[in-house]
Amino acid sequence: MSSRLSIRFILAASLLAGAVTSCTTRSPAPPPKAQRTLYEWHDDHGPGEVKVRINLTSQRAFYTRGDRPIGWSFVATGKEGHGTPTGTYSITEKVVDKYSNAYGWIEDEFGNVVNGDAKPSTPVPPGCVYVPAPMPYWMRLTNYGIGMHAGVIPEPGEPASHGCIRLPKPLAPILHDAVVIGTPVIIER
Known part of the structure; x- marks a missing residue:
């Protein structure tokens, strides 16, 4: 009888130990950090030319084809002391590897x-x-070195460059393909 009791005790103790350890297993990994959307692009390749409008206050660019919106993106323009000039420009040069x-x-x-x-x-x-x-996917706007190109946007909504307009890296080749020499670019506050 005592051997049965000790077997029952051992079984009960092992079940209890399994239950306790199953409650103390490692906690699940935290969920992945959310990524901020830096751009959207929905070009229908329909009629009309692409136009770019850059807002220095919001640090965003808006893209249209004809009168239809086809996308937007965060940009990083000139930080203090290296301001990006406002005005109406057009793309005068395109270089993939600059x-x-x-x-x-x-x-x-x-x-x-x-x-x-x-x-x-x-x-x-x-x-x-x-x-x-x-400055990959370079699109020149001025003869004194201001242009749009792929680059780091460290803090979306904040200026960060030496005067150029940095574009999100995945968007830059798409925009580079969509624009032509002469594409209008408006930079405003």
């Missing part, structure tokens, strides 16, 4: 950035190299 001749960074031999806001005239320490900033 690099800045005015801005870049300096990195050491291991690829670590030692100066993230350098110009070609910035002294380069020994063992380091100046790297011009990439």
Whole structure:
């Protein structure tokens, strides 16, 4: 009789231990962080030319074909001291793989950035190299270096560039294909 009792006790204890550990299993991973929508594009490729309107206050661009809206995006325009000029422009040059001749960074031999806001005239320490900033899917607006291109938009709704209009990276090639030399671009407050 005592062996039956000890077997029942062992079974009960193991069931209880299993129940306790099942209640203390690791908690589920937190849900993935929500991603902010940086653009929408719904070009119907119908009649009419593409037009771009950039609002510096909201840091958004609005795209139309004819009179039909075909998309919008956040942009990052010129930060204080590097303002993006208002006015009516047109695209005068399109280059898929362009690099800045005015801005870049300096990195050491291991690829670590030692100066993230350098110009070609910035002294380069020994063992380091100046790297011009990439401006993929470049669309020139002025003869003094202002244009639209793919770039980082670190804080949607806030200026961040040296004067150019940065576009969301996935949208830049789409817009680059949709516009032509002469496409109008209005920049306003």
